[in-house]
Amino acid sequence: MPTLVVMDLVKTSKRMAYVLRHRPDAIGITLTPDGWVGVDDLLRALAKHGTRITRAELEAVVARNDKRRFILDGDRIRANQGHSVAVDLGLAPVTPPRTLFHGTARHNLDSIFLEGLIKGRRHHVHLSADADTAIKVGRRHGAPVVLAVDTAAMIAENLLFYRSDNGVWLTDHIPPRHLTVVRDYVS
Numbered sequence: 001m002p003t004l005v006v007m008d009l010v011k012t013s014k015r016m017a018y019v020l021r022h023r024p025d026a027i028g029i030t031l032t033p034d035g036w037v038g039v040d041d042l043l044r045a046l047a048k049h050g051t052r053i054t055r056a057e058l059e060a061v062v063a064r065n066d067k068r069r070f071i072l073d074g075d076r077i078r079a080n081q082g083h084s085v086a087v088d089l090g091l092a093p094v095t096p097p098r099t100l101f102h103g104t105a106r107h108n109l110d111s112i113f114l115e116g117l118i119k120g121r122r123h124h125v126h127l128s129a130d131a132d133t134a135i136k137v138g139r140r141h142g143a144p145v146v147l148a149v150d151t152a153a154m155i156a157e158n159l160l161f162y163r164s165d166n167g168v169w170l171t172d173h174i175p176p177r178h179l180t181v182v183r184d185y186v187s
Helices: 006-022 040-047 056-066 106-113 131-139 151-156
Strands: 070-072 076-079 099-105 125-127 142-150 167-170 179-184
Touching: 006 040, 006 076, 006 131, 040 056, 040 106, 056 070, 056 142, 076 099, 099 125, 099 131, 106 142, 106 179, 131 142, 131 179, 142 151
Parallel strands: none
Antiparallel strands: 070 076, 099 142, 125 167, 142 179
C-alpha cells in the first residue's frame, strides 16, 4: 500500500509534471521523441535528486491525479499534454464540440483580445469541454474569467483541434474573433 500522504501526492505530482513536461534534464532523464520514459529510470532519477518514491507510490500519484496528467503504459510513463520540451504525442486532429472553454485571469483579457490565445512555451493552447473546469483553471491565476471558443468558426477556417488522452482539448492558436467572455468573476 502506498505510504505517501495526500500533500506528498500533490508535491510529487507537481515534481513529476515539471520533469516530464518541461525539464527532464533537471534530473538527468531523456524522453523518447513521443514523450515516454521508463518508470524505473524515472524512479531512479527522482531518488537521485531527492524525491524517493516506490513504483506503488508512483502508481498512486498517477491514479489519484484529478487532472489525469500522466499515463502509465506497462513499464513507461509520460505526461498527457502541456509539454514545453519537444515531443510528438501523436495526436490526430478531431472535431470538437461546437463550443469549448478557456479559463484565465481577468488581468490577461487585454492581451488575449489583442493577440488571441497563444500557446506560449507549450505545444498547444489548452481548452475544456465545460465552463466549470475552465473556471477552476482560471482561478489559479487570479480573478477568473471563462472564455467561450467558437470552434465551428475555427474549423470553417481550417484550424485544427486535438484531444489528449485525459480529455483536454488542444489547438495551436485561437484568434480573438473566436472568443467571447461567458463568465466573469470578481474576487
